[in-house]
Amino acid sequence: MSKSLKRVRSALEAAGVDTEIRETPLARTAADAANAIGCEIDQIAKSIIFRGENSGVAILFITAGGNQVDPEKAAHLAGEPLGKADASLIRTQTGFAIGGVSPVGHLSPITAFFDPQLAEFPNIWAAAGTPHHVFRSNPQELVKISGAQISDFKS
Numbered sequence: 272m273s274k275s276l277k278r279v280r281s282a283l284e285a286a287g288v289d290t291e292i293r294e295t296p297l298a299r300t301a302a303d304a305a306n307a308i309g310c311e312i313d314q315i316a317k318s319i320i321f322r323g324e325n326s327g328v329a330i331l332f333i334t335a336g337g338n339q340v341d342p343e344k345a346a347h348l349a350g351e352p353l354g355k356a357d358a359s360l361i362r363t364q365t366g367f368a369i370g371g372v373s374p375v376g377h378l379s380p381i382t383a384f385f386d387p388q389l390a391e392f393p394n395i396w397a398a399a400g401t402p403h404h405v406f407r408s409n410p411q412e413l414v415k416i417s418g419a420q421i422s423d424f425k426s
Contacts, residue, residue, distance in 0.1 A: 275367055275376070275400030282376035283406065286416040292399050292406045299370035299402040301336030308396050308405065312336040315405075316389055316397040316413060318372040320361050321345060324352040329364040333374045333397070333419055334386040339426040348384055348422050370402040374417040385410075385419035 272280075276292070283290055295307035301315040308314075315336030320329050330349050332340045346353045358369055366378035374383065374397050389395050390410040397413065399406045414421060 273401055275371060275373075276404055277400075278366060279373045279376040279400040279404075279406065283416070286375070288408070288412060288416060290406050290408060292404055293396075294404055297402060298398065298405050304396060304398075304405055305336060310396060311392075313338070313388060314392050314395050316374060316395045316408075318374050318398060320356040320365065320372060321349070321353040322356040322360055323349060324354050326351060329356055329360055329379075329381055331372075331374065331381050331383040331417075331419070332386070332424055333383060333389070333413070333417060334425060335388040338386060338388060340424055341426040344424040345384070348420075348424055349382065367398075367400055368402070371398050371400050371404070373398045373400045373406075374413060374419070376400060380418075383417050383419035384422040384424055385414050385417065386425055387421050387423065388425070389413070390421075
């Protein structure tokens with residue numbers, strides 16, 4: 272088991288979450304994950320990372336799989352201009368590689384925002400630290416364990 276997957280499993284257990292972690296052939300994109308799980312694309316909770324231009328820190332936006340993050344709305348929420356987070360920043364601050372960024376189990380505390388559209392579903396799926404693993408959660412539970420603020424930031 273990878274270190275990233277172990278860290279996500281430990282974070283879920285520490286939060287008292289008893290959930291299913293499922294291995295998939297590939298879950299690098301929301302469409303890949305939805306096809307592998309057999310759910311709607313918007314039931315996939317994508318973890319999108321931006322870099323704060325002033326702070327230099329990673330900022331997380333958890334959004335429904337079919338949605339895009341609006342850069343202006345996201346920057347307003349973050350309180351600073353946002354730029355593209357490169358693979359090095361993402362790996363250093365979250366501990367995850369692009370394609371497997373989980374909303375929980377980060378190496379460093381992270382500011383996070385949550386798409387309210389995800390609350391339309393009883394269950395959602397999120398990356399579990401690798402491009403081949405996802406975990407099931409209900410939206411309210413994921414908001415709580417990720418420390419995310421429910422906000423409108425989609426295009």
